[in-house]
Amino acid sequence: MSTDTLGLREQKKRETRQAISDHATQLFLQRGFDRTTIADIATAARVAKMTVTNYFPRKEDLALDHHEEFAAGLARTVANRPAGESALGAVRRAYLAALARRDPVIGFTGREFAQMIAESPTLVARLRDLHDQREEGLARQLAHEEPGDPVAARAVAAQLAGADRLLFRELQARMLADDQAPAARADAPEAGQGARATHQGARAAGGTTARDEGIAAELGEIARRVFDLLEPAIGGYAVR
The missing domain is CATH 1.10.10.60 (Homeodomain-like)
Known part of the structure; x- marks a missing residue:
């Protein structure tokens, strides 16, 4: 052949x-x-x-079609960081870059897709499992790089994955929110990272919407505050 x-x-x-x-x-x-x-x-x-x-x-x-990339994402980010960068610095940099490109893997999906995920207990459970896999992969990567203290590696992984979960929920809550009733997003369930078609179906042709831009700016500020809060505790951990 x-x-x-x-x-x-x-x-x-x-x-x-x-x-x-x-x-x-x-x-x-x-x-x-x-x-x-x-x-x-x-x-x-x-x-x-x-x-x-x-x-x-x-x-x-079929719904969470980036699941493999999502589960491996934190570990890959840390493994590929440049010299002089900490694990926290790598995760911060990668998250802000993904937010800038409106990456569905971090939760930047259209409202209809996010709603579809949120209404399915099966998908919500699967997403939680993927978040657990994401944390476990990061813990293994950190333990490999810092073999002298596996407890610290797992603790740092838990903190970084916790920030990751929080930002994912915040972003999905805004995806789900009605523009006329933004307070509703406080009770929004954890929803999904989506398929490529999410962007195509939920956005006007020709680029992102003003709503997208506002959400990205808002999440960027939240992300910076979250990572700044972690800096004193783990900012010097696993510096390459």
């Missing part, structure tokens, strides 16, 4: 996966996650049910 044939096959697989993901997102937004079946998605994407599950073994993966 030629290299060209292999390349075409991989391209076809990527296109099929993307089509399944896009159709699933549309159905989830229209019907809700729990009311949409794998059979519904297969029919919409014009593939067999087995094809859907081959690409997405868990139904939740």
